[in-house]
Amino acid sequence: xxxxxxxxxxxxxxxxxxxxxxxxxxxxxxxxxxxxxxxxxxxxxxxxxxxxxxxxxxxxxxxxxxxxxxxxxxxxxxxxxxxxxxxxxxxxxxxxxxxxxxxxxxxxxxxxxxxxxxxxxxxxxxxxxxxxxxxxxxxxxxxxxxxxxxxxxxxxxxxxxxxxxxxxxxxxxxxxxxxxxxxxxxxxxxxxxxxxxxxxxxxxxxxxxxxxxxxxxxxxxxxxxxxxxxxxxxx
Amino acid sequence: xxxxxxxxxxxxxxxxxxxxxxxxxxxxxxxxxxxxxxxxxxxxxxxxxxxxxxxxxxxxxxxxxxxxxxxxxxxxxxxxxxxxxxxxxxxxxxxxxxxxxxxxxxxxxxxxxxxxxxxxxxxxxxxxxxxxxxxxxxxxxxxxxxxxxxxxxxxxxxxxxxxxxxxxxxxxxxxxxxxxxxxxxxxxxxxxxxxxxxxxxxxxxxxxxxxxxxxxxxxxxxxxxxxxxxxxxxxxxxxxxxxxxxxxxxxxxxxxxxxxxxxxxxxxxxxxxxxxxxxxxxx
Numbered sequence: 210x211x212x213x214x215x216x217x218x219x220x221x222x223x224x225x226x227x228x229x230x231x232x233x234x235x236x237x238x239x240x241x242x243x244x245x246x247x248x249x250x251x252x253x254x255x256x257x258x259x260x261x262x263x264x265x266x267x268x269x270x271x272x273x274x275x276x277x278x279x280x281x282x283x284x285x286x287x288x289x290x291x292x293x294x295x296x297x298x299x300x301x302x303x304x305x306x307x308x309x310x311x312x313x314x315x316x317x318x319x320x321x322x323x324x325x326x327x328x329x330x331x332x333x334x335x336x337x338x339x340x341x342x343x344x345x346x347x348x349x350x351x352x353x354x355x356x357x358x359x360x361x362x363x364x365x366x367x368x369x370x371x372x373x374x375x376x377x378x379x380x381x382x383x384x385x386x387x388x389x390x391x392x393x394x395x396x397x398x399x400x401x402x403x404x405x406x407x408x409x410x411x412x413x414x415x416x417x418x419x420x421x422x423x424x425x426x427x428x429x430x431x432x433x434x435x436x437x438x439x440x441x442x443x444x
Numbered sequence: 445x446x447x448x449x450x451x452x453x454x455x456x457x458x459x460x461x462x463x464x465x466x467x468x469x470x471x472x473x474x475x476x477x478x479x480x481x482x483x484x485x486x487x488x489x490x491x492x493x494x495x496x497x498x499x500x501x502x503x504x505x506x507x508x509x510x511x512x513x514x515x516x517x518x519x520x521x522x523x524x525x526x527x528x529x530x531x532x533x534x535x536x537x538x539x540x541x542x543x544x545x546x547x548x549x550x551x552x553x554x555x556x557x558x559x560x561x562x563x564x565x566x567x568x569x570x571x572x573x574x575x576x577x578x579x580x581x582x583x584x585x586x587x588x589x590x591x592x593x594x595x596x597x598x599x600x601x602x603x604x605x606x607x608x609x610x611x612x613x614x615x616x617x618x619x620x621x622x623x624x625x626x627x628x629x630x631x632x633x634x635x636x637x638x639x640x641x642x643x644x645x646x647x648x649x650x651x652x653x654x655x656x657x658x659x660x661x662x663x664x665x666x667x668x669x670x671x672x673x674x675x676x677x678x679x680x681x682x683x684x685x686x687x688x689x690x691x692x693x694x695x696x697x698x699x700x701x702x703x704x705x706x707x708x709x710x711x712x713x714x715x716x717x718x719x720x721x722x723x724x725x726x727x
Contacts, residue, residue: 299541306509306533 234334235260238419239271239284240368242409243340244382244402245348251399252340252350253406253426254282254368255441259419267422267443274434275301279314279341280427281321284368285355286334293333296324314341318351318359325357332356336367342431370413370420377409399428407439414441455567466564466571469593473575476519478609478642479506480635481577481588482602482616484626487665488579488586490517491635493606493642494658507662511536512669513546513581515662519606520574520593528572532556549580549587553597560595571595575605581664604638611641629684632661636685 238259243252254271257264265287273281273294281297283290300320304312312320318339325333337353352365364382366374379385382405384394403426414421421444426437450456451464458464479492492506507517508529514536518525535555539547563569571593578589590605591597601620604612615638623631636659643657661678664670673681 295541299537302537303533 233331234286235288236285236334236369236419237265237287237290238369240366240370240374240410240413240417240420241271241282241284241336241338242364242366242374242378242406243282243338243350243352244364244378244397244406245340245350245362246397246399246402248342248346248348248430249399249402250280250340250342250348250350250429251402251406251426252280252282252338252429253410253424254284255410255414255420255422255424257420257422258287262418270425272425272427273297274427275317276311276314276341277433278311278429278431279317279339280429280434281317282338282340282367283335285336289333289335293324293335293337297321300324313344314339314349315343317341318349318361321351321353322357322359325353325355329356336371338365338367340427341429346431348429366409368420370417373413373416374409377412378405381405381409399430403428403437410439411441453567454564454570463564463594466594469571469573470575472573473520473593473605474607474609476575476606477506478604478606478612478639479517479519479577480602480604480609480612480616480638480642481517481579481590481600482623482631482635482638483579483586483588484623484628484631486581486586487628487631487663487668488581488588489631489635490515490577490579490662491632491639492517492660492662493639494660496658503658507660507672509662509670509672511540511546513664514549514552514578515580515664515670515672516576516578517660517662518574518576519609521572522574524572524574525576528556528560528574528576531559546582548582548584549578549589550584550599552580553578553589553591556591557595557597560591560593564595577603577605579662579664579670581666581668586665602638604642606642608642608644612638615641628663628665629681630688632663632681633685633688635661636681637688640685 239255239257241254243250252272256268256270258266258269271282271284273283275281275297281294283294301312321337321339332355334355339351341349343349350362350365352360352362352367364378366378380387382397406426407424410424421441423441424439426439428435450458454463454465477493477495479490481490483489490507494503494506496503504522507515509515510529510532516529532552535552536547560572563571573593575593576591578591580587588600588602589597590600590603602616602623604616619634623634626634639659659678661673661681662671
């Protein structure tokens with residue numbers, strides 16, 4: 210917006226005029242980690258909502274249960290998060306009325322991508338990660354950029370500490386950069402996924418000021434969603 | 445109703461002050477199979493009789509969920525019902541999105557009534573040919589509303605619409621005082637017993653043979669989102685209802701659904717001769 214401002218036209222500038230810039234976006238902080246297994250998906254998000262150096266809340270969940278098998282983790286601009294998840298809920302209920310069934314995780318993933326791209330020229334300033342069970346019973350993780358580019362992955366970290374968390378996941382879940390033969394790679398269990406997610410969050414809270422207070426972990430299986438909470442540093 | 449010069453346009457009044465097109469639309473409701481709505485202190489129940497139009501096809505959906513707190517059952521032109529239910533769903537969804545709460549039932553019905561009224565006053569539209577029984581629950585408790593093609597709606601303690609619904613209405617009228625204090629199981633049984641009277645007489649004898657007719661039951665209430673009961677639950681309540689006993693009177697043959705609805709105004713002058721409408725065969 211300000212690149213089109215009148216700073217570029219020196220002839221029009223009047224001395225003494227104060228020009229306040231309004232930015233429609235604000236970063237409310239927070240991080241998300243999601244890991245997919247053979248028959249489960251784990252998604253964890255911290256519960257701190259901040260604005261600059263101020264804290265709005267220490268106990269705001271960033272995980273939105275869209276269906277019994279699908280959870281969306283959303284950080285970035287909280288206003289955009291609320292608007293986007295509200296819109297998703299409405300569209301999903303509309304789908305249920307017409308098709309007489311809940312949306313599959315893959316369908317939700319596609320719809321989220323389309324919804325976000327519809328705002329290509331005034332994007333939702335949100336970092337989304339969708340986790341759930343697909344129609345074959347397998348765990349899936351989809352990650353998004355602010356304009357809806359969607360990518361399926363086995364594990365993903367997003368939010369303010371995303372760049373701190375992603376390499377740890379690469380190593381611990383993806384076994385990257387390790388001298389490990391393909392046959393030695395152990396199968397990912399639910400317990401390991403939860404413990405890796407928890408540990409990475411503890412590290413993130415140490416270094417990222419916007420991440421902390423506590424982590425809410427949702428473990429999604431075909432039988433339901435189990436919720437775990439883990440306390441983190443409050444500073 | 446006698447075919448006359450005042451009945452081809454909905455915008456034309458008859459000398460007696462009637463809109464014949466609207467009344468003809470109400471006749472469409474009587475062509476649909478019966479459905480019953482009733483309530484106790486915290487639950488509203490809809491029971492619908494589904495008769496397949498032929499042996500080869502499945503029966504029509506009579507009960508349509510609208511939102512978690514509301515559902516409708518229909519009698520009349522199903523296509524019109526689909527349009528209305530799409531409208532109601534859209535209204536409820538928008539309200540929920542804007543206000544984060546459920547659309548109060550009476551306001552939603554008023555809204556629907558207003559929408560339906562426009563079709564009775566425009567030359568290029570026709571009235572919706574479907575009657576609705578709406579069962580809903582909000583902070584004012586359970587509600588049963590009847591909506592007619594004339595865009596009038598009634599807040600009811602219990603009601604029944606559709607073909608041969610008079611027997612059901614008689615049953616409901618007789619037992620009305622007991623409904624408020626009924627348990628949820630009992631109110632469902634009452635609904636089923638009421639509608640059993642609306643079966644065609646030849647099938648009434650073979651009431652035991654449930655394969656010939658389909659009853660759909662839906663409930664909504666306190667801590668109970670709108671739900672259409674499953675096959676097993678249906679069986680359970682059908683058995684329970686039979687144990688409670690058959691309706692006291694067998695269905696009357698002189699069901700006065702055949703006579704046109706009488707107007708409330710006093711007769712100012714000569715009335716149109718009232719004769720049975722020649723419509724398609726009744727099942």
